[in-house]
Amino acid sequence: MTVSREVELSGHIIDSGMMQTCFGAIMDLGGSFEVEEFRIGRHETQESYARLTVLADSEGELRTIVHELHQNGANPAHPVDATLEAAPADRVVPPEFYSTTNHPTEIRHEGEWLPVERIEMDCAVVVEPDTRRAYTRVLSAIEAGDLVVTGETGIRVQPPSRPRGREGAFGFMRGGVSSERPSTSTIGKVADAIAETKREGGSVLAVCGPALIHSGAREALAELVREGYVDALSAGNGFAVHDVERDLYGTSLGMDTENLDHPRKGHKHHIYAISEIIRAGSIPAAVEEGLVESGVMYECVAGDVPYVLAGSIRDDGPLPDTITDAVKAQEAIREQAHAADMVLMLSTLLHSVAVGNCLPSTTRVVCVDIDPATVTQLLDRGSAQAIGMVTDVGTFVPILTEQLLDGDRRALDE
Amino acid sequence: MTVSREVELSGHIIDSGMMQTCFGAIMDLGGSFEVEEFRIGRHETQESYARLTVLADSEGELRTIVHELHQNGANPAHPVDATLEAAPADRVVPPEFYSTTNHPTEIRHEGEWLPVERIEMDCAVVVEPDTRRAYTRVLSAIEAGDLVVTGETGIRVQPPSRPRGREGAFGFMRGGVSSERPSTSTIGKVADAIAETKREGGSVLAVCGPALIHSGAREALAELVREGYVDALSAGNGFAVHDVERDLYGTSLGMDTENLDHPRKGHKHHIYAISEIIRAGSIPAAVEEGLVESGVMYECVAGDVPYVLAGSIRDDGPLPDTITDAVKAQEAIREQAHAADMVLMLSTLLHSVAVGNCLPSTTRVVCVDIDPATVTQLLDRGSAQAIGMVTDVGTFVPILTEQLLDGDRRALDE
Amino acid sequence: MTVSREVELSGHIIDSGMMQTCFGAIMDLGGSFEVEEFRIGRHETQESYARLTVLADSEGELRTIVHELHQNGANPAHPVDATLEAAPADRVVPPEFYSTTNHPTEIRHEGEWLPVERIEMDCAVVVEPDTRRAYTRVLSAIEAGDLVVTGETGIRVQPPSRPRGREGAFGFMRGGVSSERPSTSTIGKVADAIAETKREGGSVLAVCGPALIHSGAREALAELVREGYVDALSAGNGFAVHDVERDLYGTSLGMDTENLDHPRKGHKHHIYAISEIIRAGSIPAAVEEGLVESGVMYECVAGDVPYVLAGSIRDDGPLPDTITDAVKAQEAIREQAHAADMVLMLSTLLHSVAVGNCLPSTTRVVCVDIDPATVTQLLDRGSAQAIGMVTDVGTFVPILTEQLLDGDRRALDE
């Protein structure tokens, strides 16, 4: 028995790779296809259109194929409304709930396509018929009675298409990861992209690991915060501890980051630093009372740059400012992620994954780490405008800061 | 002005490296020394003794040096009692509190040396005069009024000395990390060490990352649990999710771990798996109702092997079984760590660091990861009996299991 | 001024990604295009055809674009003969010589399309009008008077297209590198692929690094050679030295690969082993006189399996069997590469790159290394049927051998 369904693709379906992916998926999954209609855009600015009949040996196979095509932007030729089912209990979704990708998505409800707000991957979609809104919800936030999208119908996903023509500072953001790119030139491109984001009124989120402090990049990052290039900071307990340790004792992980001395009692400095902040009550309180006078956290407090310190099971202390509950910390990170127009992931896998999980595929991402495996893992999430750089964050941030401030002065001179 | 203090070292102070470290520390820190007395053990089984006068240019320098010597096992020649100060408030330690190493430690109280219970690094030491007990407390667990050890006097630290003579299965545990050791022979040694630990009535804690499931080692690990080689399990939400996903859908991260098929809807299986467990209420409930019928978590539930699933900010879900608060999760991990006689760290940096933070330097540790940086970082914590192996956990666990079960049968035959 | 040229694509131009690549290249290089004709294969088995007019602002730009399209399989709509120019001197090619890709290539000569023999990348193509043959030549082998193809016309390149339908044991060879695949299942697939290659009368080339010996895989590899699964071996001086060291002294790099003992004089064994072979005259002579009695080199000599030991500047010795001249060693490796139907690259970057440089894109390649960067670099060469596996060669080879020999016995039983 052969079953079939008609799907259609439109847009820049060839150079985005959409058609290739769909053809491949059909063949991989054991189906076949017939092209019913195909109109190719005659110029690079014209869109193309394809209508296919997909065939499979069973309804089950067909559904698997159509599901896959769907994830890649091919939609049923004759759309119907999405199916909605009420969540039976808090945190419990209906069995066949639709789990999101991170691409822009629309839900067909009463004949109208509603854009899904705050799209991110691995969420359920809840529709509010009254307000005609659709938005994502993580499983743990589902409430009994939420109308959750189930099945595959009435859902439209738009994978990112290749940018056309002039692309601005983000034009270089293709080609993925490399440890063999020219380093300082690439940093210059990242500086341009940050400057452009700021010029356009965008918001930059810096996601920072403790290696940034150990590697001596603290002062440069503090300067970026002070000069307004960082609009929000996402980090962990360790990052803040070592940043404060450097202020209080001149060391990071017990090493003087300037003269490389290793004051031998230094390996206890981080625990003393935590103790001091606990005594003061919080980092802002410690800044207030003049205990902490410099560094990244200091600049955040002084400049009202909001930050999230998310806890983890390897934390010492933790600081009173650290959100120890993972679910609450995720919520705080989620707000940061959705507010950001550009994200710098600096030398942390854990926090970068947490932020990346909440990002739509359209947000600009720059990911910097000395470990190529980390960069690969972070870029491997289908972001349309992401660049990875395998380099030393201890040289990356100072050079970036120098180039941004130089550019600044240049801009002021003009 | 020159100030001086007398310290003494005793034990296997040469081949443990203690003397070398102390001489080096004095010179590094700008001090000098005179050897007042030196008795060398004439045979390798005899202990040695050294008494030094340490000299420095200022009291500050001298204290730094003496602190450092102290951490390495050199003690004041004329010991006095430790100083105790009451904690002024919950979570607030007295300013000069003593922060622990992970080596066996004693506190001198009213002329008597009390062993510090549950030693682990970066803790305060609390003394209970009534019960004549001393034990560690993490900063976040300090309560107002706790009598906390401050300063450096009256504290004795014993860095691990080199094992003498017959060393049993752990004899091979020296020489640190290597990706160039003979793999299957090394796995055989690890199997021997586990078998020996079990024969001696010891407890084995397995710390497991999700890569273990993706790499196809799930069935072998489940067998180890079922056969009683694993007494406790420490993992994260992701590990349990992918273990259950494999049971429910035959996949891990969407890939069939047996035939390598990649059912295209598979990348949603993990989120469906979470949803199913939430619906059931918990993993034990899901086992109870017959939903989950195999795998590592199943064997833990079936065999009453206690487990801790610690949450993190990158979790999907999370499962109802996951402890989302980092401090509470650390407490649970701490219990596991102190109960363990041998720890297997399998392909997870985050959870291994969390466990490692709570371990005394005397616990046997085997750390396996494909990333040499991870193994180096984990071994770099001063454990006396630790071995690192840079290998593929997906082949390590099956070969280990085979060797243990073979050895088992061999032992039964004898 | 706008200039234009017509190119055409045919074959499975959508699912191979050819059209996507060509469209992208035109836009990246600042050109534009008009689709003059487009016929899509209605079924997945039918080929498609496209004819485009490419436009650019200058003849230079246009040539750059057309060059790029050409490398990706788009050919001028109205082909003419290739241009031939005589090499002016030995090792000197005409200025605009055509430098090859590793894809199947044809040269149009007197109206006829000649297949380029022994295709590999970065070579010149020499045409012999008398014999109507075209073949590759590396620069260092060019002789004065050789008729070398120059320019871009009259050359047809066929990038690999996606396999259709039944794919046999190599079907799993897609999706590139991963350290998160199920290890033993993947090894099973590699075993199947080797078995299939042998069944089809194909030839397997093993490229081996010294880590293979250190990691204890020597005996398993020797067994593969003995059982006829390896038809040729490509390695370096170090591999052979450590293989022989193990035979003569029981160690590799000074460590006993079985009991992990580290006989302290062991670090000199490799240099003694070299000295012994020099004294004997060669490895075959040492086998002949009974000095060497086991191991990979022994099995090669005993079983007449041809091998190449290529020298490098880090060699100790070297052995008399090692080809110390890089150009001569490359020639020997080139012969091996072109004779191979399947290549196993086992834990060596240097030798794998050397072999890979000589391979056409149609040869099956399996690349195994514990360093993901090595695997990525090796797979990044446009082979159509290549798989990378990030695992421990010390467990990979024994498991592979077990599975092949098991399969063997199974096959015999049937």
Add this chain to the structure above:
Amino acid sequence: MTVSREVELSGHIIDSGMMQTCFGAIMDLGGSFEVEEFRIGRHETQESYARLTVLADSEGELRTIVHELHQNGANPAHPVDATLEAAPADRVVPPEFYSTTNHPTEIRHEGEWLPVERIEMDCAVVVEPDTRRAYTRVLSAIEAGDLVVTGETGIRVQPPSRPRGREGAFGFMRGGVSSERPSTSTIGKVADAIAETKREGGSVLAVCGPALIHSGAREALAELVREGYVDALSAGNGFAVHDVERDLYGTSLGMDTENLDHPRKGHKHHIYAISEIIRAGSIPAAVEEGLVESGVMYECVAGDVPYVLAGSIRDDGPLPDTITDAVKAQEAIREQAHAADMVLMLSTLLHSVAVGNCLPSTTRVVCVDIDPATVTQLLDRGSAQAIGMVTDVGTFVPILTEQLLDGDRRALDE
């Protein structure tokens, strides 16, 4: 049966770790010891002395132990002359020849201790009685009749001892590898060390991999050569090819290292660059005729800085300047290594190992690579003054150059 021998140690035998190593070796190898005499240096500037009787169960075991002690600086208490045997044929050493370490070594000949000239590891030692000279010879350079040291007697090895007191710019060179050091401060220390080496009239050898060019550090390195900070260069064919490619075509590996453009024909530039140099005859000839006008090789030619380009089996071309024979290339590298007072190993494993193989343990070494495994492997060779830095060579070299030239100007101002 117990056999024994007396050995003695003198010097800074405690803080150099010599005693610890010797005690450990005896116990590891199953022996025991009695301390016959022990005089400890009462101050840190005084040397110590120990005389031990080593005991073992058999003469074989005893010899193994004594061999091991010997390698670590313990010498027989009653020295006799070294045994000399004539090499029976070219490249053939007497069976029990002594194979060197890389530590300073002396040979006792007719009652006199001769220093071994050009010490490096894994060599034979040849003594010339007439000239009373002893020097190393690699196996392949041994000639029939050479008087080769055999056995273990009459040989004295001095492992490096810990530097005392003021240590100058190299003081920071302890503590091995870290990716978590403060990067720019560490680079400052390396700059100081280079400046100090030059001030003392020393010679700096730069060992360079092609990644240095790809990562955009070419111009900075060229400046270092031009300004006289590099006295010799050791690299491979690929380094020179990409350096010249950048001069001729503005690209490296086909990418424009300044604006990151990827001219699509670029991936053929390296092969064209080779062809151009072949046509010119050599790099110096190409500089002479004005073809090559900038870059590292250009500055070497222009400034008469000697260089060695060593061939390998992965070379394209190769350039006429490349030494293709590994043994000849090693000889050239050996000359460079022995002439160097400081060696910078920049982003190449192959060439760094080749140079490192020829270095005595007293030469200063700085090793820079983005891969920690490479740095670890290179430092793992017992050099007394070696530092490893895990960082991006593409930012390291520009920052180093800036700091050296800044320091230069500062020095001129004073």
